[in-house]
Amino acid sequence: MLFCGSGVKDAHTEVMELAHRLLSPVGHALRGKEWIQYENPFYVGMSGLLGYGACYEAMQAADLVLLLGTDFPYDPFLPGRNTIQVDDDPAKLGRRTPLDLAIHGDVGETLRLVMDKVEQKHDQSYLDDMLHRHARALENVVSAYTRDIEKHTPIHPEYVASVLDDLAADDAIFTVDTGMCNVWAARYLTPNGRRRVMGSFVHGSMANALPHAIGAQYGAPGRQVVALAGDGGLGMLLGELLTVRLHRIPVKIIVFDNASLGMVRLEMMVDGFPAFETDHEAVDYAAIAAAIGIESARVERPSDVRTVMERALAAPGPYLLDVVTDPNALSIPPHITPQQVKSFALSAGRTVLTGGVGRMLDLARSNLRNLPRP
Known part of the structure; x- marks a missing residue:
């Protein structure tokens, strides 16, 4: 192998x-x-x-x-x-x-x-x-993002990532926040030898997607650069939006806004702890971006995702798309121990979606x- x-x-x-x-x-x-x-x-x-x-x-x-x-x-x-x-x-x-x-x-x-x-x-x-x-493994989980897409709110983050994969340029550069955005990028962004996917994969630092996108855009000014940002990561380095606005950097920022630190929540639950201080009140990041002069939109209905994302990716300048996603769309690895299953069962009775796998x-x-x- x-x-x-x-x-x-x-x-x-x-x-x-x-x-x-x-x-x-x-x-x-x-x-x-x-x-x-x-x-x-x-x-x-x-x-x-x-x-x-x-x-x-x-x-x-x-x-x-x-x-x-x-x-x-x-x-x-x-x-x-x-x-x-x-x-x-x-x-x-x-x-x-x-x-x-x-x-x-x-x-x-x-x-x-x-x-x-x-x-x-x-x-x-x-x-x-x-x-x-x-x-067979993919067959067993693909329905997690295909079932009732048009009706499910908050929006499946898997669906958002699959639409982005479909609409993004063949030579797009994706930057990915540490956390659940890593999962959606790993499972939905389709490589072709020309696309790039960048993240803090060695260090696991939070809030990296937007700073990476800024650097990538300067390094490749003619290419489409898309940041897959978690709301937690974006909030930690919110000031970088001012950098984007000041220099008119044409990055596209897709915010997976689940009002939660999803990966931290999952790690706590797998270890048998109830999720604590991982959720917070909703924040309208599109309104923040608009207030400083960045074109933006907030999407809460899955039927609007494709249309608004097409507009975001086609914008000549920076664009922030704030998508309200399901905080319960968590991911589990392909192999888990009996103790992890037991611990998770003790921590909460939530539904864990293993995540679809897009066109894979x-x-x-x-x-x-x-x-x-x-």
Whole structure:
């Protein structure tokens, strides 16, 4: 099984060739998503706290796991055995999990050097099984964002993210706040080799989406830059809106406004604590933006999301779209322990939506119809 991180940035072709020779499922960490998900018939999803699909199962069932360009920090999700790691930073080799072999080198160059030594496999029962498991896993959760979309208020945040993915430019740069916005970006933004997704993925700092968007827009003035901001994150660095207005920076700010610190709430509940001081009174961020001269809109009905978002993305200058979303649309990882289930059950009787997965379900179905053949 091939598990990829950001170190596969320039090695998509090599990873796909290796997967075809080994008939191996391919998954990724969050930072590897934009480099490996697209044009990938071996795709089984993402592992980790924000994960989805069959990536965790594929890794646990593998005879050998190749960690390619990833410093994946969540060792409980790793098998802890039969693992080879390739990384261009020797300090990262073996610090997350025991290794059978550590290779210090660039992922693409390493794979090119060894490819001729890799024999073509013909038994693809393991790959077939994991692709089917992946499709079933997505089938089980996709209804979370498709059911009663036009009637559900507050709005499903999954729906907002899926509409954004559909309308955004093919070379858009997305910046993502730490927290639940990470989940929606991981599950709904579709990579294509040209889009970028940036966030505080290493440090987990809050309130990063808008500052990142400002920097990204200056770095790529001709590209569409969209900040997926949580209301908590935006509120922490509210003054950055003045920077946007002062310099007329044409970033588009989509606020997932659930009047809650959703990820903190989830973490408390999973640990068995009742959510405490994670919710707050509603704030009209569109009104704040309008007051300082930024074009804005506040959306409370799902039927208005697409129309208003089209207007926001087409605006020549900065635009803030404040979408009132459901605070109960929380996410759980693809693998949870019995103790976590027990703790969550003790903490509250809320409904937890595992989150839809957008067009990834279509990708999984397509892979099943076109299973890679040696």
